Each structure stands twice: as C-alpha cells, then as structure tokens.
Amino acid sequence: MELSVRQMSNFNYSTSFQNAVFPNPIFTASGCAGSGKELAQFFPLTEIGAVVTKSIMVKARSGRPTPRMAETPSGMLNSIGLQGPGIDQFLAEDIPFLQKAGARIIVSIAGESVDDYGSLARRLRGVPGLSALEVNISCPNVENRGQVFACDPIASRSVVEVVRRVLGGELPIIVKLSPDVTDIVSIANEVIAAGADGLALINTLLGMVIDIDTMRPKLGGKTGGLSGPAIRPVAVRAIYQVHQAFPKIPILGMGGIASGRDALELVFAGASGVSVGTATFGNPNAVLKVKDELANLLIERGFTNFKEAVGFAHRSADV
Amino acid sequence: MKINRRAQQRTVEIVSNKRVGAYHHMIFAVGDMALHALPGNFVAISVGGPGSAMVLRRAFAIYRTHDRGNYGGTLELVVAPHGQGSKWLTALPMHATVDMVGPLGTSFGIPTEPVNALLVGGGYGSAPLFGLAELLKDGGSRVDMVLGASSAGKIYAPLEGKRAVNSMTITTDDGSAGTKGQVVSVLAGLIERYDVDIIYSCGPMAMLAAIQDIATQTGIMHQCAVEEAMACGIGVCMTCVVPLRDETGLVKMSRSCIDGPVMDGASVLWNSSGKIPDGTFGAPNV
Ligand SMILES: Cc1cc2nc3c(=O)[nH]c(=O)nc-3n(C[C@H](O)[C@H](O)[C@H](O)COP(=O)(O)OP(=O)(O)OC[C@H]3O[C@@H](n4cnc5c(N)ncnc54)[C@H](O)[C@@H]3O)c2cc1C
Ligand SMILES: Cc1cc2nc3c(=O)[nH]c(=O)nc-3n(C[C@H](O)[C@H](O)[C@H](O)COP(=O)(O)O)c2cc1C
Numbered sequence: 001m002e003l004s005v006r007q008m009s010n011f012n013y014s015t016s017f018q019n020a021v022f023p024n025p026i027f028t029a030s031g032c033a034g035s036g037k038e039l040a041q042f043f044p045l046t047e048i049g050a051v052v053t054k055s056i057m058v059k060a061r062s063g064r065p066t067p068r069m070a071e072t073p074s075g076m077l078n079s080i081g082l083q084g085p086g087i088d089q090f091l092a093e094d095i096p097f098l099q100k101a102g103a104r105i106i107v108s109i110a111g112e113s114v115d116d117y118g119s120l121a122r123r124l125r126g127v128p129g130l131s132a133l134e135v136n137i138s139c140p141n142v143e144n145r146g147q148v149f150a151c152d153p154i155a156s157r158s159v160v161e162v163v164r165r166v167l168g169g170e171l172p173i174i175v176k177l178s179p180d181v182t183d184i185v186s187i188a189n190e191v192i193a194a195g196a197d198g199l200a201l202i203n204t205l206l207g208m209v210i211d212i213d214t215m216r217p218k219l220g221g222k223t224g225g226l227s228g229p230a231i232r233p234v235a236v237r238a239i240y241q242v243h244q245a246f247p248k249i250p251i252l253g254m255g256g257i258a259s260g261r262d263a264l265e266l267v268f269a270g271a272s273g274v275s276v277g278t279a280t281f282g283n284p285n286a287v288l289k290v291k292d293e294l295a296n297l298l299i300e301r302g303f304t305n306f307k308e309a310v311g312f313a314h315r316s317a318d319v
Numbered sequence: 320m321k322i323n324r325r326a327q328q329r330t331v332e333i334v335s336n337k338r339v340g341a342y343h344h345m346i347f348a349v350g351d352m353a354l355h356a357l358p359g360n361f362v363a364i365s366v367g368g369p370g371s372a373m374v375l376r377r378a379f380a381i382y383r384t385h386d387r388g389n390y391g392g393t394l395e396l397v398v399a400p401h402g403q404g405s406k407w408l409t410a411l412p413m414h415a416t417v418d419m420v421g422p423l424g425t426s427f428g429i430p431t432e433p434v435n436a437l438l439v440g441g442g443y444g445s446a447p448l449f450g451l452a453e454l455l456k457d458g459g460s461r462v463d464m465v466l467g468a469s470s471a472g473k474i475y476a477p478l479e480g481k482r483a484v485n486s487m488t489i490t491t492d493d494g495s496a497g498t499k500g501q502v503v504s505v506l507a508g509l510i511e512r513y514d515v516d517i518i519y520s521c522g523p524m525a526m527l528a529a530i531q532d533i534a535t536q537t538g539i540m541h542q543c544a545v546e547e548a549m550a551c552g553i554g555v556c557m558t559c560v561v562p563l564r565d566e567t568g569l570v571k572m573s574r575s576c577i578d579g580p581v582m583d584g585a586s587v588l589w590n591s592s593g594k595i596p597d598g599t600f601g602a603p604n605v
C-alpha cells in the first residue's frame with residue numbers, strides 16, 4: 001500500500017487554503033484530536049496535513065454534565081459542550097507543544113458573542129507557526145436568545161467581519177458551517193462576502209437519544225451532535241452544493257470520513273482538504289490511514305496532482 | 320497528564336475464550352503489550368468487524384497478563400456479554416483477531432511498606448483485583464477481598480485467585496452465594512476485623528461512591544477504578560470525564576481514560592452524573 005505512494009514520487013499531494021500551503025490534504029477535525037499530544041503517541045504530527053485544535057473560547061469552560069455520549073447506528077451523539085481551558089492556558093500550553101512537534105496548526109475558535117470572536121482573533125494574531133484560523137460558529141449567541149450563529153445569516157456575517165478586521169490579511173480564515181440550516185449556500189454567501197477565505201463543512205447535526213430504561217434523554221445535555229459515517233451523505237451534499245455555487249472558495253470537508261474512499265467522495269464533491277474526526281475514536285491511526293488510502297486511490301485513477309481531483313464530480317460527463 | 324506512554328495499537332489473536340458463570344474469560348496473544356500492563360490499566364477494543372455500525376471502542380479492565388508462554392505475551396479479560404459490542408466479542412472463536420489499543424490509563428498505587436489492604440469488586444470489577452492482590456502479597460501486605468454481585472453467577476472468583484488472598488467474602492443481592500446484601504453492608508465489619516489501612520475497589524460508580532462514604536467515615540485511603548462511558552479511551556474525545564479535585568484543590572472535569580480509571584476516591588466528587596458541581600473549573604456562572 002505504501003509502496004505505490006513511494007513509486008509515484010511525482011504525485012503532488014499538496015493543497016492550499018489561500019496562502020496556507022499543506023503537504024497533504026488530510027487534517028484532524030476540531031474537538032477530535034485532544035491537544036495533539038495524545039495522538040502524537042501513535043504517529044508524528046508532521047505526517048498529516050494539519051492539526052485542527054479543539055474550539056478554544058475566551059474563558060475556561062467545564063462543558064456539559066455526563067453522560068456525554070451515546071453510540072448510534074454508524075455514528076455517535078456527543079454533548080461535550082466545548083470543554084476547554086480558555087485561550088490563556090491554550091496559548092501557554094497547547095500551542096507550544098504543537099509548535100515543538102513541528103505540526104502545521106489550524107486554531108479553531110468559538111465564542112458566545114461577536115466580541116468574543118474579536119478578542120480571540122486579537123490574541124491569536126501574531127502567534128508564530130499558525131497556518132489558519134477555523135471559526136466555529138455553531139455556538140449559541142448569548143446576545144440573541146441563544147440562537148446559534150451558524151443558523152443566522154446576519155450573526156454569521158458579523159462574526160466573520162470582526163475576525164477579518166482584526167486579522168487583516170495575516171491568516172486565512174476558514175469558517176465552519178452547520179448543516180442544520182435550510183439553505184447552506186445562502187449562509188456560505190454571507191460569510192464569503194464578510195471575508196472568509198475558505199469554508200469548513202460540516203459540523204455535527206443536532207440529535208437526541210432517549211434511554212428506554214430510564215425513559216429520559218440519555219445525554220446529560222439532552223441533545224447532542226451527531227457525527228460519524230451516518231452523516232457522510234449530508235456532508236457530500238453540502239460540499240457539492242457550496243462548491244457548485246463558489247468554485248473558487250476552498251472547502252475543508254468533514255463528516256464520517258474513515259477511509260480513503262470516503263475522503264475521495266468529499267474531494268470529488270469539492271473539498272480541497274479533509275478532516276477526520278469520529279473515526280479517530282475507533283482507530284487512533286485513522287488520519288494516517290485516510291491519508292495513505294486517498295493517495296493510492298487518486299494515483300490508481302491516474303491523477304498526478306491532488307488538486308485536479310477537487311470538484312471532479314461537477315465536470316460534465318464528456319470532459 | 321498524558322496518555323499511558325506504553326500504549327500501542329495491535330491486531331491480537333484470541334487464544335482462549337471460555338464461559339465462566341455469567342462471563343467470558345478471554346485470553347489474547349498480545350506480544351510485548353503484556354510486559355507493560357499494570358493492575359488497573361485497561362485496553363480498548365474495536366468491535367463488530369470491518370464495516371460495522373459500531374464506531375466506538377469498548378474498554379475492558381485487564382484481568383492479568385503473562386510475559387511468555389506458548390503464545391508469547393498474553394493478556395486476559397473478563398467480559399460480560401451485555402449489549403451488541405460485548406456480545407460480538409464474546410462470540411468470537413479461537414484464533415479470531417481483534418484490534419486492541421493498550422495498556423491505557425492509570426494503575427493502582429502500591430504502598431512501599433506492607434499494609435492491610437481490602438480489595439472490593441462489584442461484578443466483573445473483580446477482574447483487575449487479582450493481579451493487584453498478587454503484587455500486594457509480593458510486597459508483604461495482608462490482602463482481604465470482598466466481591467459482590469446481583470447473583471452467584473455474576474461473581475468472578477477463580478480458584479487460584481481465592482487462594483492468593485488471606486480471606487474472601489462474597490455477597491449477592493439475592494443471597495444465592497455468600498451473604499445476602501450488597502458489598503458495602505459488610506465493609507465496616509471487615510475494616511475493623513482486619514485493621515484495614517487502604518481500600519482498593521473496582522465496580523459500578525454507585526458502589527464506588529458508597530465505599531468512599533465508608534472510607535471517609537473511617538479515615539481510610541481509597542483507590543478506585545471508575546467506569547465512565549468512553550468513546551475513544553485515548554484522551555481525545557472528552558466524553559469520559561468525572562469531576563476530580565487536583566492537588567491545589569481545583570475541581571476539573573477530568574478524563575477517566577487518562578487521569579483514571581484508577582483515582583483517589585477522596586478526590587472524586589461523587590454522585591454528580593447529570594450535573595457539573597458548583598465551583599468546577601470553567602463551570603457556568605450562576
Ligand atoms: C474503564 C472501563 C473498564 C471496563 N471493564 C470491563 C470489563 O472488565 N468487563 C466488561 O464486561 N466490561 C467492561 N467495561 C464495560 C465495556 O466497556 C462496555 O461498556 C460493555 O461491554 C457494554 O458494551 P456493549 O457494546 O456490549 O453495550 P452497548 O449497550 O451496546 O454499548 C453502547 C455504548 O455505551 C457504552 N457503555 C454502555 N454501558 C457502559 C458502562 N457501564 N460503562 C461504560 N460505557 C458504557 C459502550 O462503551 C458503548 O460505546 C468497562 C468499561 C470501562 C469504561
Ligand atoms: C466529541 C466531538 C467533539 C467535537 N468538538 C468540536 C469542536 O470543539 N469544534 C468544532 O468546530 N467541531 C467539533 N466537533 C465536530 C467535528 O469537528 C466534525 O465537524 C464532525 O464531528 C463531523 O466529522 P466526523 O464525522 O469525522 O466526526 C466535534 C465532534 C465530536 C464527535
């Protein structure tokens with residue numbers, strides 16, 4: 001398996017999100033790779049395209065009560081509730097580790113208000129060694145009755161405008177969208193207009209499991225985010241629609257990717273990069289496995305350059 | 320804290336799978352993974368085979384290990400066929416292979432001086448206690464054991480394990496073996512009789528919480544292996560948290576797969592399933 005990758009040394013696996021260049025397009029997914037330290041036990045972080053950190057917030061956060069997970073058919077629900085140490089400790093501890101490990105770093109940020117996103121961007125501006133910022137807008141906006149930013153075109157736009165203003169042209173901004181909307185293309189349109197360089201699709205879908213023994217919702221947080229192979233067709237559809245509407249905007253795809261063939265679907269739909277999330281829980285080496293398998297599948301299909309495959313499903317049959 | 324530095328991912332072969340009462344005693348050929356496992360550590364196994372709809376690993380406490388034998392290093396588990404994943408695992412034939420990550424998590428602390436130790440196991444929670452008993456005995460400690468379960472078939476206590484301890488007490492909820500009642504009902508008597516210095520325990524969370532109450536009342540140290548639902552077992556998902564007080568007194572939602580499963584019972588804020596205790600690091604302001 002590895003042999004064929006080496007034999008094809010002229011295969012160009014690199015990808016880019018605006019001015020950020022990555023040696024390969026397979027990343028971790030936010031919230032699914034711990035602080036990076038844990039996975040470094042299984043493979044060198046330099047092997048993968050980038051580490052996307054868990055979404056960091058201004059202040060420390062305990063997250064939601066347990067139980068925080070329920071396995072579902074080909075997936076899982078989680079209600080972690082963005083547990084994290086807050087930006088200060090994150091910058092003091094997590095970032096230096098990733099820098100030292102030589103990882104390419106995409107920091108994911110999350111806020112409860114538009115101002116939170118601005119403060120986070122201000123703290124991250126100028127931090128050396130960052131490749132890009134992923135802006136997670138699937139969070140409740142406390143200033144608007146807890147309405148999730150990503151479901152509100154105006155709020156989504158305000159968040160991205162603030163981050164863009166603070167960062168200037170320094171770091172590419174990848175905005176992560178929620179599939180729990182009626183028209184994902186119109187939300188994409190708003191955030192692109194506000195200055196997003198790329199989009200990350202998709203975050204988890206809201207779900208619930210009821211424990212038939214206790215006769216109550218199983219999760220401490222009652223609802224949770226659905227991830228894993230069960231949501232892959234939703235990801236393929238969302239990426240296809242958004243790439244069709246904005247073919248020049250790079251997309252970081254995710255949602256149920258566990259193998260090279262899964263990743264290939266997202267790439268053909270229009271993803272310039274692929275994040276692996278839930279699959280890592282089942283297999284600590286999943287990110288590497290997807291990376292090797294995808295390269296082989298592309299080479300088998302005669303591609304010499306990863307970028308040629310991006311959005312291939314949109315080409316008319318006679319091309 | 321970091322993930323167990325010895326942890327590795329391996330395809331391992333089943334070299335024995337026998338029904339014992341309500342459980343399956345399973346032996347896996349694991350190579351040098353066996354060398355590094357300590358009592359209290361666990362392994363995480365993927366279940367269901369390729370293409371399975373079960374995407375998460377299942378955690379199992381290590382019952383015991385052997386460095387070398389006919390099959391090289393081996394590792395043993397005691398598995399209760401409960402839901403889909405454990406039923407799949409216990410139904411596997413000899414020579415089938417599974418994907419295992421281990422050893423994971425913390426292990427029981429062994430005192431440097433001989434002590435009087437009481438080991439308390441609920442159901443399959445007895446599994447990691449036999450290896451612990453051996454280590455404690457090797458260090459000159461007195462080891463008494465009490466095992467509880469709902470009925471006789473759910474007590475896991477192999478003969479050689481019984482022989483390795485100074486005394487063995489059994490309790491069952493239905494009275495089908497030993498004393499009728501729960502393990503905690505006999506603890507106070509045993510603590511007094513054997514002048515216990517430290518309790519080690521493994522079993523359901525409610526049992527551990529009740530043991531901690533007794534440990535607090537009697538001022539005895541208590542190390543317990545907790546069992547919180549785990550999605551990854553390797554510290555990357557944050558599902559397995561329990562509120563744990565650190566050395567500075569700060570309560571944090573801590574990962575039981577990395578800061579546990581073995582924890583100091585007095586540092587855990589018990590009975591907090593379904594809530595975040597007030598004052599926890601990062602708790603919502605009230
Ligand atoms: C540290 C640790 C050690 C364990 N040691 C053993 C052992 O030695 N022997 C043994 O038989 N089992 C043990 N378990 C429980 C085991 O991991 C499985 O949860 C159990 O076998 C049920 O899985 P299932 O697929 O059969 O059931 P299902 O009900 O189908 O499981 C569905 C999901 O819920 C989770 N889950 C359900 N019940 C529990 C529970 N009580 N605790 C944690 N997660 C749960 C499962 O991991 C799984 O992801 C241990 C669990 C942990 C966390
Ligand atoms: C346990 C868990 C935690 C997550 N945490 C975050 C997070 O902090 N920020 C974020 O943007 N997405 C988070 N996600 C969503 C993932 O990054 C990803 O978008 C989603 O799970 C779909 O991909 P997957 O099916 O490969 O997991 C989380 C997902 C899971 C399962």
Ligand code: FES
Nearest residue numbers: 552554556557576
């Ligand atoms: S089980 Fe995933 S962090 Fe502990």
